[in-house]
Amino acid sequence: MSEHFLAQGIPGSDARFLLLGVLGLRNIDVALHGGRQIGSEGAARLDAALRRRLAGEPVARILGAWEFWGLPFRLSPETLVPRPDSETLVEAALRGVPDRAARLRLLDLGTGSGCILVALLSELPRATGIGLDRSEGALHTARANAAENGVADRAGFVAADWCDPLAGQFDLVVANPPYIAGAAIAGLDREVREHDPALALDGGVDGLDAYRRILEGVSGGLLSERGTLHVEVGFDQARAVAEYGAKAGFAVRGIARDLAGHARTVSFSHRPAAASRQA
Structure with a gap:
């Protein structure tokens, strides 16, 4: 089957991920017992998974789970597959926290x-x-992931359209919103176009609708005095999002790049009082 993977441009590593995930094996199991037969039931499950991959379904969707920040996360049709690029957002947010032992509201x-x-x-x-999301299915998955990773007692999840129902202030606000221009979705890779939820991809005509909503909502008093806001952006959107943030009254703290060198996150804070008066 591996030659079929290579012929369709699918890396052989995908077959290994499926082997480990579908059969519940570890790398050391393969190294020590690679010659052991997997039996007819194991062979059937692995064959079915490989055929799904050859049909264009991503490995993470087939396995129903993926790793992010070294932690396991379940997936559902309503959620995106966590991507390494988004770890840049976590890193940027943590850089904005002077004391990790503080009692913070996220x-x-x-x-x-x-x-x-x-x-x-x-x-x-x-x-x-x-955690806010418009999708009840996504929220169900998020609650399960919080429980599986031992933080359920410190996490709450609410169905909402961006900031609309919120009150109070938060010390750290993060967002990885939809940022693909609506007309561009048809041209995305098949794995994304056919298997990622459209609600989590479509950012409107210019891909920036969600940022306008978020910046407007957070600027209405949701960010604490020394709080920070961090958003993930598309590879060519950082400058536009930074400009929207400045118009909303925020100071741009920085733009972080992902491992590929693309501007991936934009960070904001309140403007100093003097700067606000001059604006």
Whole structure:
């Protein structure tokens, strides 16, 4: 089957991920017992998974789970697959925290699988957080992931359209919103176009609708005095999002790049009082 993978441009590593995930094996099991037969039932399950992959379904969707920030996360049709690029968002948010032992209030807008909020709570042991999403299915998955990773007692999940129902202030706000221009979705890779939820991809005509909503909502008093806001952006959107943030009254703290060198996150804070008066 591996030659079929290579012929269709699918890396052989995908076959290994499926072998390990479908059969519940570890790398050391393969190294020590690679010649052991997997039996007819194991062969049938592996064959079915390989055929799904050859039909264009991503490995993570077939396995129903993926790793992010070194933690396991379940997936559902309503959630995106956590991607390494989004770890840049977690890193940027943590850089904005001067004391990781502080009692902080976190807000994750468009939480999806909950991977970003859960990752942050795993690093901030006294923090509590709220994850918002429009999808009830995504929220169900996020709750399960918070429980599986031991932070359920510090995480709450709410069905909401961005910031609309919120009150109070948060010390750390993060968001990985939809940022693909609607007309561009048809041209995305098959794995994304056919298997990722459209609600989590479509950012409107210019891909920036969600940022306008988020910046407007957070600027209405949701960010604490020394709080920070961090958003993930598309590879060519950082400058536009930074400009929207400045118009909303925020100071741009920085732009972080992912491992490929693309501007991946934009960070904001309140403007100093003097700067606000001059604006």
